[in-house]
Amino acid sequence: MPNALRETALADEHRARGARLVPFAGWLMPVQYAGIKKEHEAVRSRAGLFDVSHMGEILVEGPEAVAAVDYLVTNDVSKLEVGRALYTTCCNEAGRILDDLIVYRLEDEKVLVVCNASNRENIVAHFAKNLSLGTPWNDVSDAWALLALQGPKAVEVMKALGAPQDVLHLPYFHVIRTSLAGVELWVARTGYTGEDGFELFCASDDAVRLWRALLETGASHGLEPVGLGARDTLRLEARLALYGNDISEQTHPFEAGLGWVVKLDAGDFIGRDALRATKAAGLERKLVGFEMTGRGIARHGYPIVADGKQVGEVTSGSPGPTVGRNIGLGYVPLALAKVGTGLGIEIRGKVVDAVVVSTPFYKR
Amino acid sequence: MTVTYPRNLQYTRDHEWARIEGDVIRVGITSYAVEQLGDVTLVDMPAPGEDVQAHERFGDIESVKTVSELFAPVSGEVVDVNAALESSPELVNENPYEDGWLITIRPSDQVELEGLMDAAKYEEYLGTLDG
Numbered sequence: 112m113p114n115a116l117r118e119t120a121l122a123d124e125h126r127a128r129g130a131r132l133v134p135f136a137g138w139l140m141p142v143q144y145a146g147i148k149k150e151h152e153a154v155r156s157r158a159g160l161f162d163v164s165h166m167g168e169i170l171v172e173g174p175e176a177v178a179a180v181d182y183l184v185t186n187d188v189s190k191l192e193v194g195r196a197l198y199t200t201c202c203n204e205a206g207r208i209l210d211d212l213i214v215y216r217l218e219d220e221k222v223l224v225v226c227n228a229s230n231r232e233n234i235v236a237h238f239a240k241n242l243s244l245g246t247p248w249n250d251v252s253d254a255w256a257l258l259a260l261q262g263p264k265a266v267e268v269m270k271a272l273g274a275p276q277d278v279l280h281l282p283y284f285h286v287i288r289t290s291l292a293g294v295e296l297w298v299a300r301t302g303y304t305g306e307d308g309f310e311l312f313c314a315s316d317d318a319v320r321l322w323r324a325l326l327e328t329g330a331s332h333g334l335e336p337v338g339l340g341a342r343d344t345l346r347l348e349a350r351l352a353l354y355g356n357d358i359s360e361q362t363h364p365f366e367a368g369l370g371w372v373v374k375l376d377a378g379d380f381i382g383r384d385a386l387r388a389t390k391a392a393g394l395e396r397k398l399v400g401f402e403m404t405g406r407g408i409a410r411h412g413y414p415i416v417a418d419g420k421q422v423g424e425v426t427s428g429s430p431g432p433t434v435g436r437n438i439g440l441g442y443v444p445l446a447l448a449k450v451g452t453g454l455g456i457e458i459r460g461k462v463v464d465a466v467v468v469s470t471p472f473y474k475r
Numbered sequence: 476m477t478v479t480y481p482r483n484l485q486y487t488r489d490h491e492w493a494r495i496e497g498d499v500i501r502v503g504i505t506s507y508a509v510e511q512l513g514d515v516t517l518v519d520m521p522a523p524g525e526d527v528q529a530h531e532r533f534g535d536i537e538s539v540k541t542v543s544e545l546f547a548p549v550s551g552e553v554v555d556v557n558a559a560l561e562s563s564p565e566l567v568n569e570n571p572y573e574d575g576w577l578i579t580i581r582p583s584d585q586v587e588l589e590g591l592m593d594a595a596k597y598e599e600y601l602g603t604l605d606g
Contacts, residue, residue, distance in 0.1 A: 147539040148514045340513065340540050408517055408537050430516045430539050437517075459535065 119164035120256050120318040128336055136229035138165040141338040150341035151432040154304055155473075157333030158262030160325055161342060163303075163310075164318065167231030168255050169224040169238055171248040176222045179246045180214055183238065185364060185386065187377035191216045196284045196299055199372045200364045201226075201234065206385030208358045208367070210234050213301055215286045223286075223297070223312070225257070227354045241381065256318035260325060260334075261308030261345075263475075268329040269309060274298075281309075292324035303342065305349025305473055347438065348431045348473035350400055356411050357398060357426040357440050363389050366442065367398045396423065397448040400470035401456075402436045407463035409439035409456045416455040416462055417447055425456060434472045439465070478506060479598065481572055485588070486597035489530070489546040492572065493591055496579070499554050500588075502547070503576040504536065504567065507601055512538040515567040518560045520545075520578055525553045527580060529587050534577070536567070548591055551582040 116139040125132060130141035141162065144150060153159045171180050181188035186199035196215040200208050210230040215223040226234040235250045242248055260268060269291075270279055278289050278298050286299040296313035313321055326334060343353070352358045358367045363386065365373070375387055403409060409428030414421045428439030439456070447454065450469050455462040484492040490508035494501045509515070520534040527533040527547040534545040556578045560566060567575035582588065592600060 142540070143513060146514050344539060406517070407519075408542070410542060432539070 117165070119162055120315040121162045121164065121322055124319060124322055125162065125336070130336070130338060133339075135339060136165060136227070138228060140165055141336070143338040143340045144336050147338070147340040147344060148432050150335060150337040151344050153333065153335040154262045154306055154337055154341065154345055155433050156263065157335075158260060158264040158268055158308075158329060159304075159335055159337035159341070160322070160329065161259040161261065161337050161339075162256075162318075162322070163259050163342075164256040164315070165228035166257055167226040167228060167234060167250070167252045168257070168312070169226070169235065169248060170251050171222045171224065171238075171242065171246060173220055173245070173247050175243065175246045176220050177216065179242050179248075180222045180224060181378060182380050183241055184212060184214060185373040185380060185382065186214070187374040188214055188216075188222070189378055193217075193219055194285055194287060196286050196301055197372075198284075200358070200369055201237070202364070202380075202382030202386065203360065204382055204385060206363050206382040206389050207360045208354075208362055208364060209237060209360065211352060211354055211358060211369070213299075215297070215299060217286060217288070217297060229355055254315055256313055256315045256321075258311045258313075258318070258322060258325070259302055259304075259308060260311065260329075261302045261304040261306045261337075262334075263307060264329075264332045264334065265306070265308040267332050268325065268334050271332065272324060272328045292321055294321045294324075296321065303351055304345040305351070305471065306345075306475055343427075344429055344432055347427050347429060347440070348433055348471065350440070350470040350472060352398075353427055362398075362442075365390060366394050366396055394445055396442045396444050398426065398440055398442055399448050399467050400438065400440055400472060401454055401465040402434075402438050402468050402472070403456065403463060403465050405463035405465070407456065407458045407461075408437045409441075409458070409465065414457040415441050415443055416457055417443075417453075421457075422447060422454075428456075431472055436472075438468075438472050440470075443467075480505065480594040482594050484572065485548070485591035485593060486600075487530075487546065487548045487591060488600065491546060491548050493548040493588075495588070499579045499581050500549055500551070501576050501579050503571050504545070505597070506571055508543075509568055509571050512536065512541065512543060514539050515564045518557075518564050518567065518577065520556045520560075521553050523553050523555055526583075527551060527553060527578075529584075529590075545577065547580065549580060549582045549587040550584055551580040553578050554581050555579045
């Protein structure tokens with residue numbers, strides 16, 4: 112028997128709506144409700160609601176909170192204003208990626224770090240080891256739920272639910288404290304779909320109330336619950352990296368196209384020396400987007416070939432429901448990374464043609 | 476499970492169905508398989524004239540999320556493949572027992588047909604799968 116899977120506060124809501132629940136990173140999560148394509152389309156054209164409570168949340172507090180988190184991540188948190196958020200990688204001493212995170216400065220002395228469910232234990236241990244003793248921090252992952260309301264109608268849904276003006280006009284990558292449907296929460300203008308939208312952090316005990324209020328109010332705006340299946344196709348079209356696929360402890364931010372979240376000259380952080388050396392040495396390979404020109408679907412782990420030799424590996428691949436093509440990401444040598452370069456993807460022993468394209472595959 | 480399966484078909488443990496139509500066997504996947512797969516996006520099948528072996532892979536079916544192998548219910552020669560699936564793979568989701576059929580096979584060994592399950596047996600078998 113596998114280890115017992117954890118369930119979010121919303122598991123029974125998912126069951127009641129006929130979701131298919133599957134194991135993911137130690138959690139039993141909804142992979143789909145009405146079908147991946149339909150849910151994908153709902154988010155692109157209307158709005159979708161995701162339960163992503165499996166993600167990890169760490170609160171770091173006190174006068175040293177900002178400096179402490181800044182030392183743990185590659186981006187520059189020291190200048191992050193209250194009420195703003197940033198995307199970053201968190202690297203080890205070797206400059207390889209431990210996780211990608213969003214860091215929210217909730218208050219002057221309160222920083223929220225959101226990590227991937229699959230990395231929660233690692234990141235918590237990494238923080239525990241490297242945060243100075245005087246810096247209070249807390250893994251609040253179990254106490255907090257996280258819902259993502261994503262899509263062009265997300266603002267309308269929030270408005271219909273009575274969200275105040277400052278929430279409706281919240282700029283991208285900002286965060287604010289508010290109450291909604293009688294629930295106290297943090298609302299951020301962030302997401303993982305390539306659409307406009309919000310991420311809502313509330314107490315796990317309030318999750319059912321907020322979830323139901325959103326779905327009831329949102330129904331007339333076309334809001335639907337969306338599972339992890341469509342979350343994956345949505346993020347891939349938007350070329351948002353998935354940890355464990357596109358980035359890992361074997362990759363560094365520069366080759367992953369995430370050099371923009373590495374601020375080498377903005378104060379010390381774990382992995383800085385190694386990343387400086389990596390940058391000076393130059394890239395050997397690069398994460399590129401490709402689309403299939405032959406008939407086939409690339410999948411994670413399939414070999415990328417050129418001139419009969421394996422030159423790389425697919426890190427993510429699937430049909431792109433909105434772009435209408437079979438798309439993927441993978442690492443290839445720099446010489447093959449240019450847009451328009453022909454590649455072969457080995458699909459169950461057969462080489463199928465693909466071409467490097469510019470990313471994101473989809474832009475709203 | 477409340478779904479019932481067509482009585483006029485025979486079934487494999489790999490969730491293919493087979494229908495005897497004169498001297499050929501029409502083959503598709505069951506609604507259980509369709510449910511497990513989700514949105515079908517691509518079906519990779521043999522060409523007419525190729526031989527297939529009972530319980531061996533004859534092709535692949537891909538959904539948005541995953542790829543699964545297709546297994547032949549009986550051995551024989553592929554007579555026809557459902558060309559409509561090339562442009563409309565969603566037919567498998569919409570109507571797995573009619574428009575969403577996959578291939579027809581001219582069986583080489585009639586005895587193999589006796590190894591297939593009828594609908595009642597298949598339903599019983601499915602009951603043992605979902606814990």
